Amino acid sequence: MSRWKNSQESLFGTMLNQSYPRSSRTEDMVRTRLDDIYDGYIEGLRDRNDSLRYAGNRGLFHASSSGSCLRKIYYDSVEQVEPTEKDADTLRLFRLGDIVHKDIQEAVSQYAQSSGSKVLIETEVIIPEYNVRGFLDLAILEDKWLYDIKTCNSYKWKRMFGRTPDKDPHGNYTLQLGTYGIWVEKVFGRLEGLSLYYYNKNTSQTKEVSFNRSIITDAGLYWQEASDRLKSGIPDVKLGIAPVQGWECNPKYCSFFAHCGGGIKPELLEKQ
Ligand code: SF4
Numbered sequence: 052m053s054r055w056k057n058s059q060e061s062l063f064g065t066m067l068n069q070s071y072p073r074s075s076r077t078e079d080m081v082r083t084r085l086d087d088i089y090d091g092y093i094e095g096l097r098d099r100n101d102s103l104r105y106a107g108n109r110g111l112f113h114a115s116s117s118g119s120c121l122r123k124i125y126y127d128s129v130e131q132v133e134p135t136e137k138d139a140d141t142l143r144l145f146r147l148g149d150i151v152h153k154d155i156q157e158a159v160s161q162y163a164q165s166s167g168s169k170v171l172i173e174t175e176v177i178i179p180e181y182n183v184r185g186f187l188d189l190a191i192l193e194d195k196w197l198y199d200i201k202t203c204n205s206y207k208w209k210r211m212f213g214r215t216p217d218k219d220p221h222g223n224y225t226l227q228l229g230t231y232g233i234w235v236e237k238v239f240g241r242l243e244g245l246s247l248y249y250y251n252k253n254t255s256q257t258k259e260v261s262f263n264r265s266i267i268t269d270a271g272l273y274w275q276e277a278s279d280r281l282k283s284g285i286p287d288v289k290l291g292i293a294p295v296q297g298w299e300c301n302p303k304y305c306s307f308f309a310h311c312g313g314g315i316k317p318e319l320l321e322k323q
Pocket residue numbers: 120121122123288293294299300301305306307308311312313314315
């Protein structure tokens with residue numbers, strides 16, 4: 052065995068066993084933190100996106116709010132209350148979702164260029180009769196098929212695709228997809244089907260779940276009822292309507308939690 056190899060092995064062993072001294076607290080306080088740089092970057096992207104997408108449109112209901120607490124929708128679009136700031140972890144989580152969306156959309160865009168397919172990508176949807184606006188993710192027009200991309204974690208994945216899935220695992224997502232379907236059918240004609248395309252952020256697994264056109268009818272009925280209720284003022288706090296599900300009343304998930312008085316969980320206000 053050569054001297055070189057021996058010396059490399061001993062150096063390697065030393066490196067593996069060595070515990071390096073950590074930087075001092077003072078050094079940590081003086082230097083620029085990557086967290087600050089990255090979080091500032093994400094906030095900048097969020098602000099730019101908000102002003103591009105929502106400036107001048109605040110009075111319209113968001114398609115992505117389909118099926119959620121009606122009081123939340125009221126505060127956002129009718130009263131136009133400023134939502135509370137999301138924490139940095141939540142914004143990073145949203146950013147990861149955006150990156151996955153953009154990557155899949157880019158793949159479809161390249162596919163369309165090479166195959167000559169007609170597709171819709173990140174397209175604005177406005178449905179005046181329900182006062183609803185949103186942005187659909189993808190449609191492949193020659194297939195007459197509409198897609199909405201959803202990123203999720205393994206916990207949610209298990210509740211959808213595990214051995215004992217939830218009763219209505221895709222609930223609000225199907226209403227949102229159906230809402231985009233209303234617009235696509237009006238502009239481009241009858242769809243053959245609609246899909247949710249899930250991406251598990253923990254494992255990178257993907258799964259497509261398809262639906263028939265009945266979810267478009269359901270979305271129309273939902274928005275008709277929601278817009279009628281919202282026209283007659285702020286909905287009372289009542290489980291099933293405001294909030295639709297108990298977990299919504301949580302400062303982590305509701306940006307109007309304090310303004311609303313905590314909904315069905317006012318005791319959580321004290322913990323804020
Ligand atoms: S606190 Fe609950 S009831 Fe109030 S707006 Fe938020 S989710 Fe709706």
